[in-house]
Amino acid sequence: GDSVTQMEGPVTLSEEAFLTINCTYTATGYPSLFWYVQYPGEGLQLLLKATKADDKGSNKGFEATYRKETTSFHLEKGSVQVSDSAVYFCALSDDNAGNMLTFGGGTRLMVKP
Amino acid sequence: DVKVTQSSRYLVKRTGEKVFLECVQDMDHENMFWYRQDPGLGLRLIYFSYDVKMKEKGDIPEGYSVSREKKERFSLILESASTNQTSMYLCASSSPTGTNQPQHFGDGTRLSIL
Numbered sequence: 001g002d003s004v005t006q007m008e009g010p011v012t013l014s015e016e017a018f019l020t021i022n023c024t025y026t027a028t029g030y031p032s033l034f035w036y037v038q039y040p041g042e043g044l045q046l047l048l049k050a051t052k053a054d055d056k057g058s059n060k061g062f063e064a065t066y067r068k069e070t071t072s073f074h075l076e077k078g079s080v081q082v083s084d085s086a087v088y089f090c091a092l093s094d095d096n097a098g099n100m101l102t103f104g105g106g107t108r109l110m111v112k113p
Numbered sequence: 114d115v116k117v118t119q120s121s122r123y124l125v126k127r128t129g130e131k132v133f134l135e136c137v138q139d140m141d142h143e144n145m146f147w148y149r150q151d152p153g154l155g156l157r158l159i160y161f162s163y164d165v166k167m168k169e170k171g172d173i174p175e176g177y178s179v180s181r182e183k184k185e186r187f188s189l190i191l192e193s194a195s196t197n198q199t200s201m202y203l204c205a206s207s208s209p210t211g212t213n214q215p216q217h218f219g220d221g222t223r224l225s226i227l
Contacts, residue, residue, distance in 0.1 A: 034215055043117075043203055043218035044156075089156070093214075101146075101216055105155040 002027045006090050006104035013080055013111050021075040021107045023064075023090035031092040033057075033066055033073040034101070038087045047075075047088070080111045116140070119204050119219040127227055132191040134222050136204030143209045145187035146216060147171075147179065150201040162187055163209065194226045 007022040025031065032051045036044040048057030053068035062077045073090060090104040120135035138145065146161045148171075158171030160179040168179050176198060180188040187206075191198055201223050205216040 036218075041220075043119075043220040044205075045218070046215040049215060100158070100161070103156045105153070 002031070002092060002094050002102040004090050004092055004102055004104035006107050008105070009108040011107060011109050013109070015082055015111055015113050016079045019075070019077040019080045019109065021088055021109070023073045023075065023104060025071050025073065025092050027092055027094045029094045031094045034091045034093070035062070035064055035075050036089040036091060038089065040086070044089060080109070082111045082113050085109055085111045117204055117206055117217050117219040119222050121222050122220060123223050125225045125227060126194050128194060128196060130194045132194050132224070134189040134202055134224070136187045136219060137185050138206040138217070139185065140206065140217070141184065142206040143184070144207045145181065146205040147187065147189045148203045148205065149173070150203055150221070156203065159189065196226050198224065199226045200224060
């Protein structure tokens with residue numbers, strides 16, 4: 001079956017540091033890939049997505065590139081802010097499974113001033 | 114913007130009670146989902162629905178049921194609440210068109226069973 005693996009957190013960075021959160025996946029079809037963010041006390045919000053190989057999703061300074069050859073979708077940001085502190089979830093939607101999402105376990109990011 | 118509204122942010126109930134969690138979306142989405150979120154376990158799908166009066170079991174349906182009488186509303190029911198159902202519950206909705214449609218989430222209901 002489909003699965004998503006994320007690096008375990010928490011990830012603790014100083015403000016303006018470079019961020020990478022690793023995400024790899026296994027899927028039977030041709031998935032679309034997503035990053036969701038969950039701020040404290042809130043639900044999940046879509047951060048960015050990519051629907052085919054070599055697509056780059058971007059939003060709010062975050063980027064992730066769909067790498068089919070390495071089955072990866074790593075999240076990056078060049079300079080994090082305290083307000084980026086949240087839990088980040090990588091997810092995939094497989095065209096063999098309708099509109100279902102398979103989530104990774106989530107990575108907590110803590111940014112210190 | 115899509116709005117998914119969960120009826121309660123915090124809820125405290127007793128063991129054995131029947132508990133209803135309500136979710137309403139305003140974008141005429143066909144698909145609706147219920148997840149629970151627990152530390153270290155991520156999000157796990159409980160039930161989902163692709164249409165009115167239609168429901169499908171997810172990964173962890175035991176102890177839960179659902180109701181979808183209207184397109185915009187999807188209810189999660191704990192038939193006889195137990196302490197191991199203490200968790201954060203998240204509702205989501207999506208358009209069925211293609212696989213690149215994201216799910217839109219509510220703010221969650223933090224449920225405590227005493």
